[in-house]
Amino acid sequence: MTVHPRDRLADDDSGLSLIELIVVLLLMGILGSLVVMIFINSWNTQRDVTTTSTATNEGQHFSLSVERAVRNAEAMSVSADGTQLLVRTTLGGAKTCQAFKLQPADIADPTKGDAAFITAGSSAPAWHGPTILHEVAPIGAAKYFARDGKIITYRFQVDTTSAPVTFDGEVTARNNLSEDGLTCWS
Numbered sequence: 133m134t135v136h137p138r139d140r141l142a143d144d145d146s147g148l149s150l151i152e153l154i155v156v157l158l159l160m161g162i163l164g165s166l167v168v169m170i171f172i173n174s175w176n177t178q179r180d181v182t183t184t185s186t187a188t189n190e191g192q193h194f195s196l197s198v199e200r201a202v203r204n205a206e207a208m209s210v211s212a213d214g215t216q217l218l219v220r221t222t223l224g225g226a227k228t229c230q231a232f233k234l235q236p237a238d239i240a241d242p243t244k245g246d247a248a249f250i251t252a253g254s255s256a257p258a259w260h261g262p263t264i265l266h267e268v269a270p271i272g273a274a275k276y277f278a279r280d281g282k283i284i285t286y287r288f289q290v291d292t293t294s295a296p297v298t299f300d301g302e303v304t305a306r307n308n309l310s311e312d313g314l315t316c317w318s
Contacts, residue, residue: 180294187290187297190264195299201230202284205305214275220316229316234268234276234288267291
């Protein structure tokens with residue numbers, strides 16, 4: 133007697149057994165958790181890239197502004213604690229007097245910030261909040277700004293969620309510096 137294939141199918145249990153269902157659910161759970169982990173890791177990586185990119189752009193803008201001002205300086209002054217640089221330039225107009233300030237963040241008042249840049253006339257510098265929105269820190273024991281004759285050295289790092297972005301530069305004034313001091317801020 134031959135068994136017809138249709139008869140064999142009729143004898144099989146129809147549907148999934150409990151073990152098959154559990155195996156499928158376990159595999160779906162493992163695959164689902166892998167997808168979630170990949171999504172979370174890519175989200176964290178994107179956050180790190182975004183904060184590093186923003187910190188790099190802000191720090192470069194600040195550094196380039198310092199370098200441009202110092203290259204065109206007629207007179208300049210660095211504060212004793214190395215946090216502030218005042219420059220009188222040959223650029224004219226609103227860019228004649230420029231001030232740069234780097235200091236640790238003030239947690240109590242976030243408008244007082246890590247880095248500030250202003251262009252102003254003859255009144256005292258009034259800082260309008262941070263231009264670098266991440267925490268700025270000195271590199272080692274070095275001051276933010278140091279002056280040696282016509283040379284200004286700046287060193288700072290911007291902390292991000294992944295790793296600090298370091299800015300370190302030296303710029304020399306092209307002009308002979310005036311000995312009468314800064315007439316911008318009295």
